Amino acid sequence: MSRLSMRNVVVGYGVEPVLRGISLEVPNGSLVAIVGPSGCGKTTLLRTIAGLIRARSGEVRLGQRMVTTHGIHLAPEKRRIGWVPQDAALFPHLTVAENIAFGLGGGRRAARRSAGEERVRHLLCLVGLSALAGRSPAQLSGGQAQRVALARALASGPEVVLMDEPFGALDPLLRGELRTEVRALLAAEGMTGILVTHDQAEALSIADYVAVMRDGEILQFGTPTEVYERPATPWVATFVGESVFLPGLWRSGSVVGALGSLEAEWMPGDATLGDATLGDATLGNTVNGASSGADLAVGASPAGVLAYDESGVRHGSQLPSEIRRSGETTPITVVSGRPAAGVVGEDTPVAVLIRPEQLELKLIVEPMLAQGLRATVTAVSYTGHDALLELSLQSGTSCMARVAASGLLPVGAEVTVEVRGRVLAYPRAGD
Numbered sequence: 441m442s443r444l445s446m447r448n449v450v451v452g453y454g455v456e457p458v459l460r461g462i463s464l465e466v467p468n469g470s471l472v473a474i475v476g477p478s479g480c481g482k483t484t485l486l487r488t489i490a491g492l493i494r495a496r497s498g499e500v501r502l503g504q505r506m507v508t509t510h511g512i513h514l515a516p517e518k519r520r521i522g523w524v525p526q527d528a529a530l531f532p533h534l535t536v537a538e539n540i541a542f543g544l545g546g547g548r549r550a551a552r553r554s555a556g557e558e559r560v561r562h563l564l565c566l567v568g569l570s571a572l573a574g575r576s577p578a579q580l581s582g583g584q585a586q587r588v589a590l591a592r593a594l595a596s597g598p599e600v601v602l603m604d605e606p607f608g609a610l611d612p613l614l615r616g617e618l619r620t621e622v623r624a625l626l627a628a629e630g631m632t633g634i635l636v637t638h639d640q641a642e643a644l645s646i647a648d649y650v651a652v653m654r655d656g657e658i659l660q661f662g663t664p665t666e667v668y669e670r671p672a673t674p675w676v677a678t679f680v681g682e683s684v685f686l687p688g689l690w691r692s693g694s695v696v697g698a699l700g701s702l703e704a705e706w707m708p709g710d711a712t713l714g715d716a717t718l719g720d721a722t723l724g725n726t727v728n729g730a731s732s733g734a735d736l737a738v739g740a741s742p743a744g745v746l747a748y749d750e751s752g753v754r755h756g757s758q759l760p761s762e763i764r765r766s767g768e769t770t771p772i773t774v775v776s777g778r779p780a781a782g783v784v785g786e787d788t789p790v791a792v793l794i795r796p797e798q799l800e801l802k803l804i805v806e807p808m809l810a811q812g813l814r815a816t817v818t819a820v821s822y823t824g825h826d827a828l829l830e831l832s833l834q835s836g837t838s839c840m841a842r843v844a845a846s847g848l849l850p851v852g853a854e855v856t857v858e859v860r861g862r863v864l865a866y867p868r869a870g871d
């Protein structure tokens with residue numbers, strides 16, 4: 441069941457929309473991380489859910505309640521939303537317990553009265569601050585203040601807790617600790633959370649689902665593993681993690697390029713696929729009654745990319761962003777796709793995604809005996825637990841490999857390179 445559902449939401453401050461047809465289904469009790477470059481609309485998305493800004497069109501549903509739709513805009517205080525801002529924003533003249541009680545509603549006076557209530561004591565205990573109930577915010581560390589802000593947001597038992605960069609101002613160690621705590625707290629209260637973060641690693645490590653935004657659109661919504669291992673587009677791949685893209689040629693199920701012949705999977709990507717490409721795709725959201733996970737066929741023609749349902753009815757004209765039926769256009773997200781065997785033309789130029797950890801390196805000790813593809817280490821970026829090595833392949837192509845710090849190799853080392861697992865092949869725009 442979806443706790444939060446958004447369909448086709450368009451929001452803007454001026455003429456140009458900032459959110460351009462957002463559709464999102466957040467399952468009950470899950471934690472969703474929203475990532476995307478600065479200015480792409482993450483905070484605007486949270487503000488829209490909270491009702492702090494009116495949508496121009498589209499629908500927002502919280503649980504069973506439609507809170508935004510044509511002509512309807514439920515006031516923020518009636519939405520049962522908890523909000524955790526970046527800087528805690530506690531009331532300086534209220535104690536810790538009173539700040540938490542403020543979240544129960546009724547204003548400051550009511551907060552002073554209800555500071556000793558069972559619910560407040562429970563929340564103080566939940567965030568580990570029972571001993572500091574009587575302190576003023578000025579006497580708290582940054583991490584403690586954020587815990588109070590979280591408890592305040594949870595106080596009224598909201599349907600959804602929105603968190604806008606809640607750990608942004610904290611040092612990395614505390615950040616790590618607090619995010620684990622927040623996840624546990626939301627789970628303990630059975631609440632649904634939406635977290636905006638600038639830290640991709642944080643998003644991938646704590647969220648049940650990650651939404652990757654760019655220019656007011658959600659490019660991909662999926663589990664951290666789906667988003668990292670099967671990014672919808674090359675841009676998403678690069679945004680969520682270290683990526684190496686190498687050119688190659690598609691040969692029915694494999695790609696031939698600088699790293700030899702690699703087993704590969706075709707990804708529909710956001711570029712034009714060329715003529716007569718047809719394959720399967722999985723719908724990432726709910727559209728016109730077709731539920732999340734429904735199978736679609738994806739095709740491409742010179743006019744654009746098309747989607748078909750099981751009965752062969754054409755649904756869309758511009759995947760992955762829209763689906764059309766009976767003249768109505770609904771945004772969709774295709775979370776996976778692959779061509780029917782043999783349909784992508786042989787020797788179609790592709791960009792191959794390789795994650796640095798997919799490259800296995802072996803130091804060449806006996807050059808005469810070494811077999812396979814060779815490379816030279818040209819730079820080392822040491823991060824403590826592991827390191828990124830830049831490599832120059834025999835062909836002159838550069839790529840990157842991640843190795844454990846214990847397997848660190850010096851600049852100039854000669855190695856053989858092998859690719860672990862399947863690689864992803866994206867159509868190369870403009871070829």
Ligand SMILES: Nc1ncnc2c1ncn2[C@@H]1O[C@H](COP(=O)(O)OP(=O)(O)OP(=O)(O)O)[C@@H](O)[C@H]1O
Nearest residue numbers: 453454458476477478479480481482483484485638
């Ligand atoms: N009150 C406002 N009035 C006019 N434009 C605004 C307003 N708030 C935000 N914007 C614009 O809307 C766009 C999206 O802003 P938003 O704050 O939602 O982005 P963001 O992804 O949260 O960015 P960041 O990661 O930097 O916090 C930006 O271009 C911003 O300049």
